[in-house]
Amino acid sequence: MAKVIKKFIEGNDACVDGAIAAGARFYAGYPISPSSEIAEGAAREMPKHGGIYIQMEDELSSMNALLGASLAGKKSFTATSGPGFTLMQENLGLGIMSEIPCVLYVVMRSGPATGAATKPAQADIMQARWGTHGDHNIIALSPSSVQDCYDLSLTAFNLAEKYRTPVLFLSDEVIGHLRETCREREFAPEEIFNRVQPAPGTTQEEFRPYDFSGTMPAPMPAVGDRNLLMRTTGSTHDEKGEFGPGPANINKVTHYLTDKIDKNVDDITIVREYKMEDAEVAIISFGCSARSSMSAVDILREKGVKAGLLQLVTIWPMPEKQIREVLQKVSKVVVAEMNLGQLAKEIRSFNDYGCKVLQANRTDGVLITPQQIIDALEEK
Amino acid sequence: MKTEIILSGVGGQGLVSTGEILGQAASIFEHDLYATMAAAYGSETRGTFTKSDVIISDQPIGCPNIDKANIILCLAQVAYDRYVDTLEDDTVVIYDTDSVVKKEGAKGKHIGYPFRSMAIELGNIQTANSIALGVMIKQCGVLHADTCKQAVAARFAGKDKVIELNDKAIDFGMSLE
Amino acid sequence: MKSYKDYMLFNKLPHTWCAGCGDGIILQSIAAVMAEMEIDKHDIALASGIGCFGRVDDYLDINCMHVTHGRALPAATGIALGNPNLTVLCTMGDGDGATIGGNHLIHAARRNINVTAIIANNYNYGQTGGQYSATTPTHSITSTSPYGHVEHNFDLCKLAEAAGATFVARATTYNPVQMRKLIRQGIENKGFSLIECMAACPTHYGRYNKQGDAAAMLKRYNELTVPVEKAKNMTPEELEGKLVTGVLVNNPRPDYYTMYKKIIDEQSAAYEAAQA
Numbered sequence: 001m002a003k004v005i006k007k008f009i010e011g012n013d014a015c016v017d018g019a020i021a022a023g024a025r026f027y028a029g030y031p032i033s034p035s036s037e038i039a040e041g042a043a044r045e046m047p048k049h050g051g052i053y054i055q056m057e058d059e060l061s062s063m064n065a066l067l068g069a070s071l072a073g074k075k076s077f078t079a080t081s082g083p084g085f086t087l088m089q090e091n092l093g094l095g096i097m098s099e100i101p102c103v104l105y106v107v108m109r110s111g112p113a114t115g116a117a118t119k120p121a122q123a124d125i126m127q128a129r130w131g132t133h134g135d136h137n138i139i140a141l142s143p144s145s146v147q148d149c150y151d152l153s154l155t156a157f158n159l160a161e162k163y164r165t166p167v168l169f170l171s172d173e174v175i176g177h178l179r180e181t182c183r184e185r186e187f188a189p190e191e192i193f194n195r196v197q198p199a200p201g202t203t204q205e206e207f208r209p210y211d212f213s214g215t216m217p218a219p220m221p222a223v224g225d226r227n228l229l230m231r232t233t234g235s236t237h238d239e240k241g242e243f244g245p246g247p248a249n250i251n252k253v254t255h256y257l258t259d260k261i262d263k264n265v266d267d268i269t270i271v272r273e274y275k276m277e278d279a280e281v282a283i284i285s286f287g288c289s290a291r292s293s294m295s296a297v298d299i300l301r302e303k304g305v306k307a308g309l310l311q312l313v314t315i316w317p318m319p320e321k322q323i324r325e326v327l328q329k330v331s332k333v334v335v336a337e338m339n340l341g342q343l344a345k346e347i348r349s350f351n352d353y354g355c356k357v358l359q360a361n362r363t364d365g366v367l368i369t370p371q372q373i374i375d376a377l378e379e380k
Numbered sequence: 381m382k383t384e385i386i387l388s389g390v391g392g393q394g395l396v397s398t399g400e401i402l403g404q405a406a407s408i409f410e411h412d413l414y415a416t417m418a419a420a421y422g423s424e425t426r427g428t429f430t431k432s433d434v435i436i437s438d439q440p441i442g443c444p445n446i447d448k449a450n451i452i453l454c455l456a457q458v459a460y461d462r463y464v465d466t467l468e469d470d471t472v473v474i475y476d477t478d479s480v481v482k483k484e485g486a487k488g489k490h491i492g493y494p495f496r497s498m499a500i501e502l503g504n505i506q507t508a509n510s511i512a513l514g515v516m517i518k519q520c521g522v523l524h525a526d527t528c529k530q531a532v533a534a535r536f537a538g539k540d541k542v543i544e545l546n547d548k549a550i551d552f553g554m555s556l557e
Numbered sequence: 558m559k560s561y562k563d564y565m566l567f568n569k570l571p572h573t574w575c576a577g578c579g580d581g582i583i584l585q586s587i588a589a590v591m592a593e594m595e596i597d598k599h600d601i602a603l604a605s606g607i608g609c610f611g612r613v614d615d616y617l618d619i620n621c622m623h624v625t626h627g628r629a630l631p632a633a634t635g636i637a638l639g640n641p642n643l644t645v646l647c648t649m650g651d652g653d654g655a656t657i658g659g660n661h662l663i664h665a666a667r668r669n670i671n672v673t674a675i676i677a678n679n680y681n682y683g684q685t686g687g688q689y690s691a692t693t694p695t696h697s698i699t700s701t702s703p704y705g706h707v708e709h710n711f712d713l714c715k716l717a718e719a720a721g722a723t724f725v726a727r728a729t730t731y732n733p734v735q736m737r738k739l740i741r742q743g744i745e746n747k748g749f750s751l752i753e754c755m756a757a758c759p760t761h762y763g764r765y766n767k768q769g770d771a772a773a774m775l776k777r778y779n780e781l782t783v784p785v786e787k788a789k790n791m792t793p794e795e796l797e798g799k800l801v802t803g804v805l806v807n808n809p810r811p812d813y814y815t816m817y818k819k820i821i822d823e824q825s826a827a828y829e830a831a832q833a
Contacts, residue, residue: 008400008407008415026639028631034421047821048828052638054813057664061631064624068604068635071622072643076635094625118421178444179400179417181407223602223620224640231614233623242569243615295442367418367445 003186011149011175012079014182015105016041018153019077021187023194024103025051026074028065030058030084033117034173035107038079059084063091066102071232073222075157079105082124083113086131092166093132096257098232099210099217101160101195103153105169107176108287110365119365120173122287123339128168129316135254137261139268140168140316144290146180152313158193159268163260164217170315172338174288174367195220204228208239212256215263261317270313271322275301279308281377282326283360284347285336286312288367293336295370300377307377318346327355334377336360338368382437383520384446388463389455391430395419398453398509399432401531402516402523406436408534409527413437416444429458436522451519452488453512454480455495472519474512491515493556499549507549514553525554559595561588566618573612575683577771579730579756580610583677586736586754587646588617594741601644604633606658608650609684610677610756627658630665633672641814644744647674652682655711656691662713666722666749671812673743673750676713679758687761698765717751718806724750725806729778730757735802742804748812755800 015038027042043053056062059080066076085106095102108124110116128140139159143149160167198207198219207228211218221228231241236253238244275297285293290311300307310326312319333355335344344359351357360376362368387395399417406415419432433446454460454475467488477492499508517523529547536542565588574580601619605611607626614621624632633647654662654676681699682688689699689706697706717725724746728736736754743750757763757774768774785803788796
């Protein structure tokens with residue numbers, strides 16, 4: 001039986017505990033509300049576990065330091081919020097192109113610009129998906145509880161390592177600062193995925209830091225490996241990691257980077273269903289809004305309405321299959337989110353079934369209420 | 381079984397700490413209870429209105445923000461004024477008579493004590509919240525004094541004198557009618 | 558006895574640089590120093606960014622991380638902290654190192670990260686057609702200062718010194734022997750080292766400013782060079798427009814990792830004791 005420690009802590013603190021339990025040993029970041037407790041927690045906890053915390057001069061450098069440390073073999077993470085996330089976008093792209101794993105905790109706040117810096121929002125769904133330029137794909141998870149902040153940290157690092165890519169952990173101010181019961185379970189070694197290493201005896205001649213032939217990345221030795229030299233680049237490259245800007249190669253790399261995630265969508269996507277078995281109407285939501293949605297379902301059920309909730313834990317890639325199943329099954333869906341409909345637009349793009357798709361949106365920096373979601377559903 | 385408690389007052393009154401003790405008692409020391417605390421976050425500072433929403437339940441908790449509270453602790457007039465007109469007949473209002481004047485004809489079950497004066501008499505003004513905690517434990521029915529004391533002991537590990545004082549204050553609060 | 562050739566990828570030649578470019582001389586100097594020091598190539602990592610000199614990793618047979626414009630130093634910082642046993646080099650031009658990444662330069666110097674930064678300064682953005690950078694001298698003509706440059710330029714060595722770099726040196730491509738010596742000293746300094754390598758760009762800066770061909774530009778470097786020992790006895794007026802070469806700062810102090818490792822040792826021991 002694995003060791004479990006019961007705590008009553010903030011979501012941001014659970015992120016730090018989860019990252020360290022998942023094996024993270026390097027943090028580089030720039031403090032920003034409402035994510036700063038993650039930086040403070042990392043500064044406090046990392047050295048206890050032999051890890052390093054460094055506060056960089058900005059988010060641009062934080063991202064690159066993360067990638068450098070990850071290339072040197074350390075599982076690495078950072079934390080930020082809207083404006084800092086925007087600054088990270090350039091080098092998030094570098095991580096995607098270079099195929100270097102890391103985890104970015106993004107604690108969403110009201111925006112744009114400084115916005116209402118301490119108030120919650122969930123309006124970075126599209127920044128997460130398309131913030132860095134060029135065709136690419138991204139993995140983003142969204143926690144709805146402090147327990148998620150701990151447990152899904154392992155999922156985030158595992159996906160990053162498995163697919164050799166940055167993974168976004170899209171939290172929000174509500175979950176980041178919510179204090180809640182959290183059972184911190186020691187992760188078993190077999191639950192922790194570490195990046196694949198080249199087969200023993202692989203020679204430098206045979207070794208390729210990249211493999212575009214399938215939908216899984218090449219093995220990734222650390223810089224400093226005793227036998228193999230490693231080469232990564234943000235420029236379009238061939239499988240040896242050497243500059244390769246020919247048309248055929250550009251096309252191949254673009255397709256490979258998107259396929260790597262699209263073709264593994266079933267392995268990556270996580271959804272939760274709450275009282276969906278006999279549901280006639282449904283709420284689709286994520287993050288803090290999923291909490292209010294859950295309460296809304298309970299209230300509706302008490303009133304005799306057969307309501308259910310589909311919670312997207314994986315936001316990107318969008319769990320299209322599960323969303324389509326719901327759209328096909330129920331007559332009405334409310335998409336509950338703290339933005340003006342970023343998720344709703346995606347949901348509508350799958351609606352080939354004549355389902356009525358309604359929205360419950362909130363953008364005033366106050367957590368969306370169960371009543372507001374119920375009102376949206378009952379709208380004629 | 382779900383109890384929703386609003387802890388309200390002004391910044392600097394230790395409301396977050398009190399909420400944490402409630403949450404820790406439920407989460408760590410009780411069996412199979414869940415707790416949430418949504419504390420005000422932002423530019424609230426010493427002297428201005430602040431509150432924390434604490435929910436304790438034997439089921440997973442949905443929305444962590446409280447719509448209708450079972451118990452409201454008011455340690456400042458500004459906090460009491462904010463809630464007094466939303467009270468229902470069964471809402472329990474626990475307030476500090478040193479700093480809050482009850483509104484004539486207000487709904488709800490009012491329980492008022494001079495927590496600060498009592499705390500001074502008990503030996504330390506900082507135990508005022510623990511006296512109020514004792515009153516809340518008795519009213520809410522889901523928590524036990526023992527588990528709250530365990531949470532206090534964990535929080536002030538190594539500071540035996542502080543633990544002893546707070547334990548005494550919790551017992552005192554529990555003993556009030 | 559190793560040769561510089563052991564550290565190079567000859568199959569990648571001819572290189573991308575223009576005839577007469579100084580970057581090749583710096584490339585050979587870096588490879589020669591690694592050979593001279595007989596460093597196992599698995600123990601060397603190089604981070605480079607964007608620009609003419611950012612392409613230097615294409616020709617080196619060592620661990621390489623090629624990043625975005627200006628961000629080579631933060632990447633090198635990550636590598637150096639991720640594996641403190643490595644010799645970490647960071648190659649940049651004046652665009653990467655002094656302009657878009659200038660902020661990273663002062664902070665890496667201040668933190669004393671154990672990285673040797675080698676900046677090829679050719680006074681302009683050569684790769685993209687000769688636009689001005691933060692080191693372009695006032696009044697210079699570049700493709701984006703066609704009427705003369707109005708800004709004051711950074712003295713990179715003074716900037717690094719003021720920021721707290723523990724080793725700072727300057728060399729020109731006229732004197733590769735000195736360049737090798739200084740790069741080696743930079744690598745041997747456990748902390749942040751900056752070697753500014755003046756590298757002529759006859760294609761753009763030289764042409765725009767009528768400095769002649771590559772040979773004329775090299776000769777010009779020689780004429781402008783003042784060894785640091787000699788410079789000590791010269792007035793600021795006499796040094797105006799001159800290139801002071803040699804070791805400008807050699808002031809070691811414990812590097813970031815050495816300082817932080819003490820905290821790791823203390824905190825991890827205390828944590829383990831508390832767990833037991």
